[in-house]
Structure formats: C-alpha cells, structure tokens
Amino acid sequence: MAVAAAIIFLPVPSMMTWQSGFLARSFLCLFFSAALCLYRVLRGPTAPDRAVAIDMLGILIVGFCAILSIPTGRDWYIDIGIAWALQSFIGIMALAKYLEGKDFDE
Amino acid sequence: MNETVGTALIILGIIFDFFGCLGLIRFPDVYNRLQASAKCITLGTCGILLGLFCHKGLTATGIKALLCMAFILLTSPVSAHALARAAYRSGVKPWEGSVIDEYSGDMDNIR
Numbered sequence: 001m002a003v004a005a006a007i008i009f010l011p012v013p014s015m016m017t018w019q020s021g022f023l024a025r026s027f028l029c030l031f032f033s034a035a036l037c038l039y040r041v042l043r044g045p046t047a048p049d050r051a052v053a054i055d056m057l058g059i060l061i062v063g064f065c066a067i068l069s070i071p072t073g074r075d076w077y078i079d080i081g082i083a084w085a086l087q088s089f090i091g092i093m094a095l096a097k098y099l100e101g102k103d104f105d106e
Numbered sequence: 107m108n109e110t111v112g113t114a115l116i117i118l119g120i121i122f123d124f125f126g127c128l129g130l131i132r133f134p135d136v137y138n139r140l141q142a143s144a145k146c147i148t149l150g151t152c153g154i155l156l157g158l159f160c161h162k163g164l165t166a167t168g169i170k171a172l173l174c175m176a177f178i179l180l181t182s183p184v185s186a187h188a189l190a191r192a193a194y195r196s197g198v199k200p201w202e203g204s205v206i207d208e209y210s211g212d213m214d215n216i217r
Contacts, residue, residue, distance in 0.1 A: 023113075026120045033120075033127040040130050040139075048136045048193035055185060056130060056143045062178065063123060063154045066171060067116065070158065075167045078158070082174045089181040096188035099196045 023071050030067070034060050051095050058088030112160030119153025122146050135201035136193050144186040151178060 037060065040053040065081035068074075126146020133139045155175040162168040200207055 023116075026117060029120050029124055033124045036127040036131050046136060046193075046198050048189060048196065048198055049139065051189055051192075052136060052140050052143055053130060055189065056127065056146070059143075059147050059151050059178070059182065060123060060127075062174065063119065063151045066151075066154050066158045066174075069167065070116075070161055078167055078170045078174065082170065082177065085174060085178055085181070089185055092185040093188055096185070096192040099189075099192035101196065 023067065027064075027067060030060060030064060048099060051092065051099065054095075055088070055092050058084060058092070062088075108160050108163065112157040115153050115157030115160060119150045119157060122150035122153060126150055135204070136198055137190060137200060137204075140186055140190055140193075144182065147178065147182045 034057060037053050037057045041050050041057070044050045044053060062081045062085050065077045065084065069077035123146055126142050129142025129146070130139050133142055152175045155171045155178075158171040159168045159175075162171065194209055
C-alpha cells in the first residue's frame with residue numbers, strides 16, 4: 001500500500017519528461033504490476049502458477065507497448081505489441097500441452 | 107475531447123491491470139488466480155488499446171490497436187481454458203475451501 005501511495009504521490013523521475021505526468025505515473029504503476037507478476041513467477045508453489053503469471057506478463061507487455069506509442073510518437077510500438085501477443089499465445093498453448101503430459105503433435 | 111476519453115480509458119485499464127496482479131498475489135489457488143488474470147485482461151489491456159485507438163483516431167496505428175484488441179479478446183480465453191485444463195490434469199488439487207469439484211467425476215470418462 002505504501003508503494004502504491006509512493007507511485008501516485010511522489011514526483012516522477014526526470015528520465016520521463018513526457019507531455020503529461022499522467023502517462024509517466026501510469027507507466028510506473030504498470031511496472032509495479034509487472035513486479036507483482038514476477039513475484040508470483042519466483043514464488044509460485046506449482047508449475048501452473050508460474051504459467052499463469054507468465055501469461056499475465058505477456059498481456060502486460062502488450063499494454064506497455066500500447067502506452068509507449070503515445071508519448072514517444074513512434075507508431076511501430078504497436079507492431080511489437082501485436083507480435084508479442086501472437087508469440088505469447090503460442091508459447092502458452094505449448095506450455096499447457098507440456099503440463100498436461102502430452103506430446104506436441106497430439 | 108478524444109484525448110481526454112483516451113486517457114480516461116488508459117487509466118481505467120491500468121487500474122484493472124493492477125487489480126488483476128493483486129489478485130494474482132493474494133488468491134489462494136491456481137484456479138482463482140487464473141480467474142483474476144483472465145478478468146484483468148478483458149477490461150485492462152483491452153481498455154488500454156481502446157484508449158490508444160481514441161488517441162490516434164482512424165489512422166493505421168488506431169486500426170492496428172483495434173486488431174490487437176480483437177486478437178487478445180479471441181485468444182486469451184482459449185489460453186486460460188487450456189491452462190486450467192492442464193493444471194487439473196497435471197494433478198493440482200483445488201483449494202480446500204472450494205465448494206464443488208465436478209470435473210473430478212468426469213475424469214474417468216474422458217481418459
């Protein structure tokens with residue numbers, strides 16, 4: 001809770017001199033969410049917990065790419081987001097097949 | 107006006123993403139965590155992409171954002187369902203406080 005309050009109220013670092021402080025703060029909030037996901041990846045008791053957290057991280061990275069294309073003005077970030085969503089889906093399906101105990105051609 | 111609506115949608119999406127990750131931390135079970143993450147995808151990242159579409163309008167980037175949103179809406183329930191099935195079949199038991207487990211009776215009929 002203290003970390004969330006620090007994200008909302010502390011001044012943003014001077015690295016992010018973007019057009020509005022809103023987007024920089026939202027970026028920090030997404031960083032904190034990704035850190036929570038990484039905690040679940042490290043700490044998860046079983047293998048499917050880690051798989052769920054990795055799925056969540058892929059979706060968060062698509063959000064990262066979508067937000068980054070607004071203040072920088074570079075449009076190819078959303079292409080990276082589309083490609084990342086595609087490969088994340090394929091990877092998660094392969095991981096689910098592996099956890100189920102089947103071969104890949106089944 | 108469009109930028110205001112887009113920024114509001116992005117902030118709503120980020121709040122939902124954060125709550126989804128909080129559910130990923132706090133829930134007791136892999137199935138509950140899967141439910142939290144699947145809900146957070148629908149209004150979280152799709153809200154962010156819709157906000158990007160409101161920012162950019164009907165340009166190439168906006169259409170790409172809508173395509174990415176449609177792709178995520180199609181594929182994320184599929185991957186969530188596959189993960190739940192794989193978790194059950196690899197032997198992860200549900201949390202002891204869960205009420206009903208109907209899939210355990212069907213396992214003998216499927217295999």
